[in-house]
Amino acid sequence: MLSSWKNEECCSWSGVKCSNTTGHILVLNLRGNFDTSLTGNISPSLVKLQYLKYLDLSFNNFGGQIPKFIGYFERLEYLNLSFSYNPFTGLIPLQFQNLTHLKTLDLGQNSLTVKSLEWLSNLVYLEYLDLHFSNVQVKNWLQEMIKLPNLRELHLSACQLPVIIPSSLVSANISSSHLSILDISYNRYSSPAINSWLFNFTSLTSLDLSGNDLGQMSSGFGYLNLAGSNQSLEYLSFEGNAFTGSLINLTRFSYLRELRLLENSLNGIFHESFRQISNLEHLDLSNNQMTGSLPDLAFFPSLRELHIQSNHFYGMIPQGISDTMPSWFSKLPPMLTYLNLSYNQISGKIQDLSANNISPIIIDFGYNNFSGPLPTFPQLVSALRIDNNQISGSLNSICKIRSAVTLDLSDNLLSGEIPDCWTLMSVPMVLNLANNHISGSIPYSLCSSTSLSSLYVRNNNLSGQFPASLKTCQGLKVLDLGRNTFSGKIPEWIGTELAYLGILSLRFNGFSGSIPPSICQLQSIQILDLSGNRLSGRIPKCFSNFTTMQLLQDGSSVSYDFNPYTPRVGTLYHGNALVQWKNKESEYRNILWLLKTIDLSSNDLVGDIPKDFSRMNALLSLNLSRNNLTGNIVEGIGLMKMLESLDLSRNHLSGKIPVGLANLTFLSVLDLSNNNLSGRIPSSTQLQGFDSSTYGGNVQLCGPPLPECPSFAPPNLHVGHDSNFQENDDDDEFPSKEFYISMALGFIVAFGGVLGSLLLNSSWRNAYFKWLHL
Structure with a gap:
């Protein structure tokens, strides 16, 4: 500076x-x-x-x-x-x-x-x-x-x-004040506290009453009718005031340009008085309980932004008078920049919007019941979301969009291939086509620029080798190819050409071969999911290179700028990923960038668990289950202090459970079942708090919550801080079945040898009985 x-x-x-x-x-x-x-x-x-x-x-x-x-x-x-x-x-x-x-x-x-x-x-x-x-x-x-x-x-x-006491305002000449903008939001005012003086300000053009308790009045929103001459108001916000009831006469506010009524409990339908607010540019009614059919946008010729998501609107967008003319959607206000109809119950087809000569616009129709084919949208759409509907057919109409930053068409019924038209349009930063019926492969033109930062195509019918077209997508931060039918090897170049990846999900495909060591060069990786494939060979011994998985000396963790939030005009796109977290497959969105997980489960991996896993002490979840891993559980696992979920089940791990495992105070999910583990389960509140199924299928394990160890087993070892204690002390083992068999055979051989000698040698026999007689 x-x-x-x-x-x-x-x-x-x-x-x-x-x-x-x-x-x-x-x-x-x-x-x-x-x-x-x-x-x-x-x-x-x-x-x-x-x-x-x-x-x-x-x-x-x-x-x-x-x-x-x-x-x-x-x-x-x-x-x-x-x-x-x-x-x-x-x-x-x-x-x-x-x-x-x-x-x-x-x-x-x-x-x-x-x-x-x-x-x-x-x-x-x-x-x-x-x-x-x-x-x-x-x-x-x-x-x-x-x-x-x-x-x-x-x-x-x-x-x-x-609180202003009305009697104290006798000498205050509020009406003569020249105050134009007043913000008294989030002061816990109730309606009676302000109704006697607030609307006497005749010069106000902007009034912000957000975050108060104005909905306490029995008439709810109705007290606005009591306002005096407020025709100068251009901005009015009642966000989060617990208003109930329906919208009523707003004719006294005919000069409003922005009206914010979000986060209330308003119900009912649009009031006819909205027709009088011809200058309205921004209307936000989101997160209420309004019902009925959508308002006619002809009400708002000056509208720039409309937010009515998270209500209970239903019905169809009306058809036009003729086949070629849609109804009010063909007459979108020319200055409209934000149209948000998401989280409602709107059904029917979306009409062709390409004829609207409007400025760059954000369109969000997500979470409705729209059906039919994907329509043509204005070329200057900067963000388009039609996710979670029932749109079917091909994707070809998106080729006419020229400037999109975000394209989210996920969770629909779309089919066909991803069109190869990206060289003719601006490659978006986010392309989300997850949960559709799309087939084919990833076209090369999608990586014609470095703009693409997030690609979600999970749960489709894409096939073939790992897409070679992605080699030039060097700006990718999120790559989700999960639940398709890709096959072949994971390419060696993934760690060098896609060096900025923070999320890599290849789960449940048909990838085979070994995990390429170059994957350890993904310095920004925080979610690595290779589960449900046919990967073989050993786990690379370089996973400790994932510095994002390690805590610094001050207890904080390394963080890279892979944050899957992608800016768009006026808002952010929240990235998402499907993660196996604590034995449950869940989609994470808002807190995605906080997760740090590795999932290599359900493959054919062999060998031991690399010792340097213990260096990833910022890792929250580790799942190596359903493989063919051998050897011991990593002795230094107690250093993975942030671990909340650990699944090593259905492998061939042997040896004792490390005592250090009991020191993982955040551990809430543990599964060590169906291995060859032996010895006493270390005693601690943490490990004894899990169900017995956590340790099931290990016939040589004992101690709570499993049955107690045999009485002659060595004393139970408690977790402590004795510096002389060694976790690999073999004294904690208890006798196996082989021990009992060998002991019995030894007894038989020894006893038989003595008895046989007495029967066959008369001098020994006489000496023995003389000794007994004495």
Whole structure:
């Protein structure tokens, strides 16, 4: 940030601006960001800049109390100390009353305490005030703030604002206030607490009441009808207020451009009064309980974004009057940029949308009951989601899309091959075709650029060798080919050409041969799933190269930027993967990037478990079950401290269960069944807490939860911290069946030898009986 602060001419430094006439420093803009921020103390030497008009120290890491000397920049017009990564605390200095020329004061996203507004009264030119996340303890905060004659914008979100007592407002002339933007969201206000004064602000253009308790009134949303002359409002948000009931007359808000009613419990259908809001550009009714058929988009000629997902809308998108003219979908508002109808119950065919000459748009029709063929969409679709419907037929119509960042057509009934038309269009960052009936192979043109970062084609009918076309997809972070019929060997180039992979899933195909050692070069890998194939040979002894699976000395883990969240216009695409986690196959989405798993189960792998597995102490799940592995369980397994799930069942492992296994305090799933393990199960709350089936099929194992070991077996060994204790001490073994047989044979041979000698040798016999007589 200060790299240019080298020469003596400070007016040329980054963040510094000077007067062209006097040379005085007027602007000091040292705003930080997520990558770079300043720390330490704010130096009092700044006070020498007495001509300073603009000071921005936001998004930095100073902390502590706001220095009092900032109150001595008497010419200051703009002051921004917001969003400190180490929030400022304590009181706002009384010296701020000296900032009499201040027009903008932004102290938001700190942890300040406001016990008095005495410092505020002198700031008569103040137009913008942001104190959000402060603790405002002034009972008459509203009266004091609206006294400022030029105040236009007030942000008091999550300030624990005291309730306004109506009788205290007698002397406050709210109607004469020039306040235009008011944000009092997340202050736990109830309807009676604000209804007596809030809508007397006749000049408001933006009002944010999100995250309050306004739904407590018995009439729910109905109290809006009591509002006075609010025809100036352009932005209104009631997100998350527990509103119930149906939408009612909104004609008093006919100038609204953005209306946010998401995360409530509104029901019923669209009200006819919506027809009066002709300027509406953004409407969000998502996550409610509204029913009925979809609204006619002709209601909203200016609409840019529509969010009505997660409701109970049903019915069909109406057919047009003629075969070639769809109904209102052919008349999408020309400025529409976001159309979200997901999570409803809409059925029928999606009409051809290619005739809409609209700007780049996000279309989300996911999680409905749409059927029929895949229609043609506008060329400028930037993100298209029609996942979880019943769309059938070929994929060919996607070839007309030119600029998509995200294409998600998963969980449908699509068939045919993936079209080879990607050189004619912009390759998306995300292509999700999972859970369809697609056949053929991956076309070469899909990797015609390095844009593709996530490819999901699991659970289809794709076949052939490992797709050689993927060799040039060098930007891939997620590759999911699971549950297809691919065969042949996993190519050696996978570790070098696809070096950025964070998720590799080849589960349940027909891959054969050995696991290529080059796979250990996947430095970003966090989910490796090769289960359910015909892989043979030994497990490579280089898995410890997966540095993402290892904890650092401070206990944190290495993290690479493979995060499968992919940005798109206004939102993020959450990656997903099907993972065998804790004996259950589950699809993970939101927390996918937190998982660290290795699954090599259900193959024909042989040999022992490499000792360096114990170095992967950040691994959460390890599944090596249903192979032909031999040897012992890794002695150092107790070092894998983060392990939550371990499945080594149905192999040929032998020897004792390492005592260190009892030290894995996060272990909640364990399966060691059907091996050749022997000895006593180490005693600990952890290992005895599992069901006996965890250890079943190991005939030489004993001790709780299995039957007790024989009484003459060595004493039970408890997990402890004795430095002299060796985990491989063979004294913990108990006698096997071979031991009993050999002992019996020895007795017979010895006894028979003595008895035979007495019978056959008379001198020995006489001597023996003389000895007995004595």
